[in-house]
Amino acid sequence: MASTPSSLSSDSQYEVTQTEAEAEVEQLIVEDKPESDLDLEFLYTRDIEFRQETIYFIVVDRFYDGDPGNSKGPNPELYDPDRQDWGKYWGGDLQGIIDKLDYLKNLGVTAIWLTPLFEQVEDLFVGSAAIHGYWTKDFKRINPRFIHKDDNPSLNKTQEEKNTVFDKLIAELHERNMKFILDIVCNHSNPDFSGKKGELYDDGVKIADFNDDKNHWYHHYGEVTDWEDEWQVQNCELSGLATFNENNIEYRNYIKSAIKQWLDRGVDALRVDTVKHMPIWFWQEFNGDIQTYRPDVFTFGEWIYSSPINDRSVEFANDSGMSILDFGLCLAIREALGVGAEAGFQLVQSILDQDHRYNGATELITFIDNHDMHRFQTLNPDPEMLRLAIALIMTSRGIPCIYYGTEQYLHNDTNGDNNPYGNNDPYNRPMMENWDTDSPLYRDIRLLSGLRRLNPAVSMGSQWEKYLTPDVYCYVRRYRDSVLFVAMNRGEPVTVEAVDTELPDGEHTDVLSRCKFEVKEGLLHNLELGARDAIVFSHVGERIKAQTIVRAQLNAVQTQPGEVIVITGDCPELGNWDIAKAYPLEYINTNTWFAEIPFNESAGKLIAYKYAMWRQDQSPLRENLVCRRWVLASQGTVKWRDKWAS
Numbered sequence: 001m002a003s004t005p006s007s008l009s010s011d012s013q014y015e016v017t018q019t020e021a022e023a024e025v026e027q028l029i030v031e032d033k034p035e036s037d038l039d040l041e042f043l044y045t046r047d048i049e050f051r052q053e054t055i056y057f058i059v060v061d062r063f064y065d066g067d068p069g070n071s072k073g074p075n076p077e078l079y080d081p082d083r084q085d086w087g088k089y090w091g092g093d094l095q096g097i098i099d100k101l102d103y104l105k106n107l108g109v110t111a112i113w114l115t116p117l118f119e120q121v122e123d124l125f126v127g128s129a130a131i132h133g134y135w136t137k138d139f140k141r142i143n144p145r146f147i148h149k150d151d152n153p154s155l156n157k158t159q160e161e162k163n164t165v166f167d168k169l170i171a172e173l174h175e176r177n178m179k180f181i182l183d184i185v186c187n188h189s190n191p192d193f194s195g196k197k198g199e200l201y202d203d204g205v206k207i208a209d210f211n212d213d214k215n216h217w218y219h220h221y222g223e224v225t226d227w228e229d230e231w232q233v234q235n236c237e238l239s240g241l242a243t244f245n246e247n248n249i250e251y252r253n254y255i256k257s258a259i260k261q262w263l264d265r266g267v268d269a270l271r272v273d274t275v276k277h278m279p280i281w282f283w284q285e286f287n288g289d290i291q292t293y294r295p296d297v298f299t300f301g302e303w304i305y306s307s308p309i310n311d312r313s314v315e316f317a318n319d320s321g322m323s324i325l326d327f328g329l330c331l332a333i334r335e336a337l338g339v340g341a342e343a344g345f346q347l348v349q350s351i352l353d354q355d356h357r358y359n360g361a362t363e364l365i366t367f368i369d370n371h372d373m374h375r376f377q378t379l380n381p382d383p384e385m386l387r388l389a390i391a392l393i394m395t396s397r398g399i400p401c402i403y404y405g406t407e408q409y410l411h412n413d414t415n416g417d418n419n420p421y422g423n424n425d426p427y428n429r430p431m432m433e434n435w436d437t438d439s440p441l442y443r444d445i446r447l448l449s450g451l452r453r454l455n456p457a458v459s460m461g462s463q464w465e466k467y468l469t470p471d472v473y474c475y476v477r478r479y480r481d482s483v484l485f486v487a488m489n490r491g492e493p494v495t496v497e498a499v500d501t502e503l504p505d506g507e508h509t510d511v512l513s514r515c516k517f518e519v520k521e522g523l524l525h526n527l528e529l530g531a532r533d534a535i536v537f538s539h540v541g542e543r544i545k546a547q548t549i550v551r552a553q554l555n556a557v558q559t560q561p562g563e564v565i566v567i568t569g570d571c572p573e574l575g576n577w578d579i580a581k582a583y584p585l586e587y588i589n590t591n592t593w594f595a596e597i598p599f600n601e602s603a604g605k606l607i608a609y610k611y612a613m614w615r616q617d618q619s620p621l622r623e624n625l626v627c628r629r630w631v632l633a634s635q636g637t638v639k640w641r642d643k644w645a646s
């Protein structure tokens with residue numbers, strides 16, 4: 001039963017709680033960091049943990065102009081200081097992002113993804129300049145409109161000179177414990193501008209030209225005409241963009257060397273454009289090289305309209321070496337909450353029901369809109385519906401990504417309609433106008449981002465539907481004894497008679513409203529949900545602490561209810577092959593088991609292990625292989641990814 005907020009939970013008291021939570025979170029982040037002076041330690045992890053992050057995606061030109069001196073750029077014709085011509089540059093830059101980092105930090109953002117920073121062609125194509133950054137001329141230089149005029153590469157500055165506003169941005173981010181996600185494009189360079197196409201430079205030196213392609217850097221098959229033809233999608237052109245020939249080793253060496261230069265400057269993660277337009281072998285080679293070069297880099301790709309029922313996008317997510325943006329969930333949320341589809345939350349659940357198709361569903365990047373589709377509020381202007389959609393991605397499985405300005409209800413509905421697949425580009429890229437740190441959504445995101453870092457059930461746990469109608473959705477996230485319970489209602493006020501929360505009995509406080517609720521025998525009785533309301537209860541259990549923590553994930557194992565996956569091995573932490581002392585994993589979905597395993601005695605040593613299945617009334621079923629061998633890092637957090645060997 002709901003009651004009004006306690007008078008004791010004043011704002012000032014709440015701030016203390018947040019500070020304590022922050023301190024705990026900071027400590028966790030410190031523990032997560034591998035020692036930088038032990039380079040080999042990087043080899044002891046097969047992956048990087050990114051699930052506690054909250055990503056914020058910025059169209060650089062449309063965020064904030066922190067340096068009017070660079071706004072005119074090399075071709076002043078492409079700059080509109082009045083910000084009326086949507087196809088031209090409006091002045092946003094990297095100094096503007098630095099100026100707003102405290103705003104973003106306070107919002108709970110832990111990682112920023114910026115549209116590509118590479119030098120672009122300085123011309124208009126179908127009335128638009130390359131403000132989005134996807135028409136690259138030189139992958140080793142930065143668009144001069146985004147940096148200080150003295151950083152301009154044409155003044156003979158090179159990659160080696162690490163004193164640019166780009167380097168300052170990275171340093172300022174890291175000082176705030178925030179991460180930088182570089183948006184990269186490997187599929188194409190630039191389209192036809194006044195007869196020039198695909199002119200490409202290597203740090204200022206011209207190396208390729210589509211119209212004089214002596215060394216075959218590009219494919220010359222024309223535009224994609226049949227989107228169902230996989231060969232065409234991979235080899236033909238997309239909107240007239242000069243498309244690289246990935247079979248050319250010189251091209252591959254160029255693009256890899258460019259990305260490695262940016263990693264050397266302190267980039268923490270990569271977002272990769274148009275991944276479906278290149279063959280998977282290219283990505284496997286690319287990701288293998290990048291992970292060898294910098295094993296602590298997290299990478300995710302844009303497979304446009306990826307879906308758990310699309311075999312090819314699922315194969316890409318599982319086998320390419322990178323995670324992907326979760327378009328399937330995005331569209332379900334847009335249909336359920338954006339355009340009010342009759343099936344409502346059942347559409348959302350039907351996507352989550354397919355999570356077993358992914359090896360890493362908890363690592364998918366979740367979002368409700370981006371630069372290529374209507375902003376959510378163009379579909380549905382109701383700010384309360386936007387709050388629900390954001391609460392949903394902030395508390396569901398996956399890593400949430402907030403499109404810039406969402407927290408300020410930024411949207412421009414010119415040419416908008418109610419099609420959740422619709423694209424009102426360029427009107428979905430308005431200039432950021434308000435910086436209100438008291439907006440209800442700003443506050444929600446701050447709270448829920450803190451929760452993601454504090455409660456491991458949010459970042460790593462399983463997701464269980466507890467009550468589902470088109471209008472009402474209640475679910476539980478669970479990892480070990482940490483629990484998150486969420487209830488949301490897209491319709492008119494409703495009372496849910498009883499719903500299982502899996503929370504300990506007693507009083508619980510809604511993270512968003514601070515209202516108190518009573519849980520008895522795990523149930524909430526007569527739960528009153530207001531119109532377009534969400535409530536969130538968090539219970540944080542004991543965290544795993546050890547010198548070395550292994551985050552082990554096992555895929556491709558079929559279990560029945562009552563069966564439990566354990567990990568058994570030749571070290572005391574894994575029971576010295578005594579199956580009765582093996583370490584249990586947590587069930588995530590029918591394809592995934594996961595656990596953090598603490599190692600102290602065996603930290604830094606070579607160990608052997610295998611997975612086994614505990615079964616009721618039967619002897620344990622062990623994996624059918626000699627054993628897996630691995631050198632444990634001597635400290636820090638590392639990740640294992642394995643597939644059941646039967």
Ligand SMILES: [Ca+2]
Pocket residue numbers: 065066067068069070071091092093145
């Ligand atoms: Ca500027």
Ligand SMILES: [Ca+2]
Pocket residue numbers: 187233234235236243244277278
């Ligand atoms: Ca291609």
